[in-house]
Amino acid sequence: MRVQNNITVFSGDTRNNAQAEWTKKEGTYSYDQKSRSVYAGNFLKEFPLREKIQQKKAEAQQRAMKIVGDAWDADKVIDNEIMQRQERIGELREDNKDAMESLKEFRQMEEDLREGYGVAADSEEQMDLELMKRNALGQKLTEEEKERLAEIRENGMTDYQTRALELDKVASYYRKVIAENNILAAEESDVIEDIRAERNKYHPMLDAQEQAEDVLAAAREEIIGIVEEEAKEHLDEEQEEREEQAEAIEEKREEQEEILEKREEKEEELEELIKDMPVEEMTDLSQTIDEVKQQIQKVLNEVNLLDEDIKGAQVDLNA
DSSP, X not given: OOOOOOXXXXXXXXXXXXXXXXXXXXXXXXXETXXXXXXXXXXXXXXXXXXXXXXXXXXXXXXXXXXXXXXXXXXXXXXXXXXXXXXXXXXXXXXXXXXXXXXXXXXXXXHHHHHHHTOOTTSHHHHHHHHHHHHHTTOOOOHHHHHHHHHHHHHOOOHHHHHHHHHXXXXXXXXXXXXXXXXXXXXXXXXXXXXXXXXXXXXXXXXXXXXXXXXXXXXXXXHHHHHHXXXXXXXXXXXXXXXXXXXXXXXXXXXXXXXXXXXXXXXXXXXXXXXHSOGGGGGGHHHHHHHHHHHHHHHHHHTTOOGGGSGGGOOOOOO
């Protein structure tokens, strides 16, 4: 009895798996049809999913083993019945051997009795004795034999015939035992043949093996479905995280554009102020420019921009 138990789930990186026939996401999960293995990638490292898959495997294995085990037990019952009937046949044959030995002894006693009375084996007295034995066994007699039997009864039996028939009555018990045992042994043999023929017709063990394999195959499909669903959720979470990051980047970019717009507005205002400013007021320009630079830099620092991101946002009024 053998149930192939090859539901296999691997975790870890599957990017180097050349045998994978289909892949939902590189390095996430794949399925190898040849080895019937599921490669579940890094997300399978989470204990709940691993535990769920192990539970499904254990349940499928238990069901498969029960199917085959039940069939095995039923088959063993049949085997035991056959064995018991075979043992019974053996007992009947041993009983017949003992009965045959007893019959052999009675035949020898009859032979000794015949020789003791001096009766020849081919004499009329012996032939009449054999006729009476056949009649006692219920065998069919001819009309001539029936007439001779009537004459023997009318004339009476000899002393030898009387004693020989008494021995034959005892011997007939063993002949009856042998005949009955042969009938019983034949009946047991017929039952055994019927059981074997019925077993060959239905193949219970083969059917159980196929059912067990179907259970394991269904479990494999279910595990693949679990892995697919988990992978989908995993990818959805990653996609949602990437979208959130993209939104944050977009918000940062919009903030930078607003700062640049403010810088351009300040530059334009300063340019207009310089054009319209009298020469005598130019002495205070340097101080005014420094104050404007400080205000712009303060605004940029408030949005936590890096130095390399705001190089283009500096006001260069020395040009």
